[in-house]
Amino acid sequence: MLSDLERVTLIRQYGQPYDVFVETGTAGGFTVIRLVNDFKRLVTIELDYDRYVVVAAREFMLQNTNILPLFGDSTRVLPEVLSFLNESAVFWLDAHYVGSGVRGEVDSPADTELEMILKWSKNNGLDCAVLIDDARFFGHDPGWPTMFRLERLAKDYDRQFVLQDDVIRVT
Numbered sequence: 001m002l003s004d005l006e007r008v009t010l011i012r013q014y015g016q017p018y019d020v021f022v023e024t025g026t027a028g029g030f031t032v033i034r035l036v037n038d039f040k041r042l043v044t045i046e047l048d049y050d051r052y053v054v055v056a057a058r059e060f061m062l063q064n065t066n067i068l069p070l071f072g073d074s075t076r077v078l079p080e081v082l083s084f085l086n087e088s089a090v091f092w093l094d095a096h097y098v099g100s101g102v103r104g105e106v107d108s109p110a111d112t113e114l115e116m117i118l119k120w121s122k123n124n125g126l127d128c129a130v131l132i133d134d135a136r137f138f139g140h141d142p143g144w145p146t147m148f149r150l151e152r153l154a155k156d157y158d159r160q161f162v163l164q165d166d167v168i169r170v171t
């Protein structure tokens, strides 16, 4: 499990070529807040309305209009984001049930999200890097996709799949 600083450092490293950062699973919004000056636009999606409202109403968000907090299930909201996204981006997939709050149809939609992103990238000829957090749960917890499924998706789209420090990196 990465520390806050390690997480942000990793995203900066992979996100360096890109102006856009997209996150699924906002929680307290700490990752977008820390990265506000690293990207021109940041989008973050949260399923739990109470969590979303707390983040969206923060003075920080009102002052930093390059961050767009969105409410809803990432499997429904991400396709909308991708439909208007016409530049390459780094994605941080971190939407999953955390044992409290609203529970989605599946505990981790990471495979659905990854497939949407890789399809969008291929169809639009746009580059992307996808980082998927909490790799230790994949294939262990019910409701989470297997590591094999995620790796298969990456390979189907001719992508590199690397697992290191609890984060899957699809590039």
Ligand SMILES: C[S@@+](CC[C@H](N)C(=O)[O-])C[C@H]1O[C@@H](n2cnc3c(N)ncnc32)[C@H](O)[C@@H]1O
Pocket: 023, 024, 025, 026, 027, 028, 029, 030, 031, 045, 046, 047, 048, 051, 072, 073, 074, 075, 094, 095, 096, 097, 098, 101, 102, 103, 104, 105, 107, 109
């Ligand atoms: C581990 S936390 C995210 C942490 C945050 N990315 C950060 O770096 O601070 C996971 C969040 O994903 C949310 N979540 C769960 N399922 C989701 C879904 N299908 N779509 C969007 N968000 C979801 C949870 O409500 C929770 O707030």
